[in-house]
Amino acid sequence: MSSNAHLPSGKATLVGVLFCFVLLGLWGLRTYRRYQPEPGIDETGVVTVVSVIGGHSGKDGGRFDHRVRLESGSEGIMTFPEMFARGSRVWVSYRRYPRDERFDVKLYARPNDP
Numbered sequence: 001m002s003s004n005a006h007l008p009s010g011k012a013t014l015v016g017v018l019f020c021f022v023l024l025g026l027w028g029l030r031t032y033r034r035y036q037p038e039p040g041i042d043e044t045g046v047v048t049v050v051s052v053i054g055g056h057s058g059k060d061g062g063r064f065d066h067r068v069r070l071e072s073g074s075e076g077i078m079t080f081p082e083m084f085a086r087g088s089r090v091w092v093s094y095r096r097y098p099r100d101e102r103f104d105v106k107l108y109a110r111p112n113d114p
Contacts, residue, residue, distance in 0.1 A: 040095035040104070045071050049088045053077065068103075078103045082110075 047068040055064030064083045068090075069075050076096075084090060093107040 040097050044093045049084045
């Protein structure tokens with residue numbers, strides 16, 4: 001009996017490698033589609049702060065999550081580098097993502113304090 005009896009043939013090895021390559025490709029495509037950002041819609045308007053959900057500040061600045069109400073009446077979450085009091089009105093340029101209540105703030109202007 002030959003000592004190579006338990007080794008796969010060249011064709012079987014090639015088929016196995018191709019099978020693994022296809023599986024990795026399909027997994028990579030699925031991962032890419034899952035984490036690909038959904039298209040957003042750029043909008044501008046005045047929002048009213050409903051509440052501060054949380055956040056933190058450090059030596060490099062802060063990030064504070066606010067629940068806000070848009071002029072249309074819908075609500076969502078926006079993150080600002082500073083904390084606003086409940087009821088504050090802020091002019092914001094943002095990107096809205098239709099599938100969830102997330103908004104990415106691009107620019108904002110603080111309200112004038114009396």
